Amino acid sequence: MSGLDLPFDTWDSTVDWLLGAPLRVVLILLFAVVARWAAHRAIRGVVDGAAKRADEHERSSLERAFDTATGARRERRRQRALTMGSLLRSIATFVIATVALLTIMAELGMPLAPLLTSAGIGGVAIGFGAQSLVKDFLSGIFMIIEDQYGVGDLVDTGEAVGTVEEVTLRVTRLRDASGVVWFIRNGEIIRIGNKSQGWAVATIDIPVAYDEDPARVIPLLREVSAQVYADPEWSDKLLEEPSVAGVESVSGGTMTLRVFAKTRPGEQWGVPRVIRERAKERFDDEGVRGPRISPFGDAQF
Template sequence: MPLSLLAPDPATPCTDTDQICQWLYNVTDSAWLADGGYYLLIKPIRIIVIIVVALIARSLLNHTINKIVARTAQGKVPTMLRPIRVPVAVLNSGSMFPERRRQRAEAIGSVLKSMVTVGVFSVAFLIVLSEFDVNVGPLIASLGIVGVALGFGAQSLVKDLIAGLFMLLEDQYGVGDVIDTGEAVGVVESVGLRTVTIRDGRGVIWYVRNGEIIRIGNKSQGWATVMIDVPIGFVGVEDATAVLRQAVDAFANDPEWSADFVEPPQVLGVENISVDGAVIRTVCKTSADRQWDLQREMRRRLTEALEASGIAAQMQAARAMRTAVPADEPTAP
């Protein structure tokens, strides 16, 4: 650049130390352009640099979050996305249900990316305002007041989001779990920050807000106890107990079902006595995802065992004798 372009000109509106103004005046020969050169050239460049830096920072942070989410979906769960309370089923199996793991990771990743976007662009916006000599102190205070007002006005939404976030962090339930929320009982089909979608046994879809859930019963985490009460009427308790124990022992040793038992099944004995006779309870501990299949199979085997031993016929005969009305019994007037 020629030195003459930077040499001060007494006729210019610039000061001796303002080289940018002097350079613009020497190039354009325009006093108003030289006078406003700082705001027409330097300020826009600085604002563009701030925006570009914010975009780059947001992109890098989102890329890091995407990599973490991808690793989590593949089973490599980093420390920041591990649940605060690890379910027993996860400890036993070493992994989580794939769809549940993927959806949980994506939900947490979406929250993190939203927080990054809001944080980065909020800081960039305040820096841009400061470039225009705007006092950002009162603005920050005003935004804080507006945030408090919105928080009071949208309490239910904030409550749902906070409850959903803690639900994800604590891994209270996930896709594929069978949960009981009080009103709705069924299989979790999707999990979000605001609502959870449940399909009950009749196929009805329930959309339950996270903030309205007071208590959760998860039937799919860890192990489950199957309890079956078998009424035997007034037949011999010892005979019926022996038959049931033989049936559950054969069931536990069946190669097709033995892997589903956490502990061997037990026949506890008489659980209840009513006008219809005694009730014998049988319990077993199994994995949570197999409890219903195992329960149905055990009921079938116990029923067949009672029928094969003749106890079922004795129960029916005793019930028929109790319900039969003698022919010579006088009828009520």
């Protein structure tokens, strides 16, 4: 016999050794695998439930019918669910693997105190050096979980206004109306205005001559609004019939009438144009005069 104390001298000692640390290591690995499977299953259930609740949140039957026809909302939910699920599964896998590794090292008799101390010091140093990066990632995670915006949405981030082309955990990429691409760090976005969620309201001001009778002009404008709402080309872009609020202001030689139109997101610019165009045609037919031209500039219709 050599001076080495090996656990394989006899069959009994070998069995005792195998039933000790090796068996516990195997059990730890099996437990980690089961825990990872259970965590991934739970994450899938939570993500699917969150997507369904978002779909049911204050949405009219018209909006749901449109989304069903186009598949836009369904695709957005799918992408969001995939992103959230991938992120949460990665976090769960990392945490479970780290705990399992440390437990196995403790079972094998390795000193954990120096390792954890070194890791803690390194983590603090990295944390101080990468504060902005961590902030960007955390902001990106909450933006995705809360569904603040998605690809295709028109948003106002304060720094830029444009259409979202890509959302990652660190940056959001926008393209503005001039075609300029903006890369905005998620941690630098203090507030966000989403112009593409739910519905939008278009405010349309129609100027006419000061001495026109509102009792004659307002009914004409209501007829125009009803005709636009009944037009199949525009009915699916309007959530309800445009409402004529009445006289908004009277100044100089101009009386301004105001119309509100509740539209689908992104249609709040096209609907006012068609209402103004048809109002102009109807006013011409009925002899309703526009504002008098001022020597200081033309009134805008």
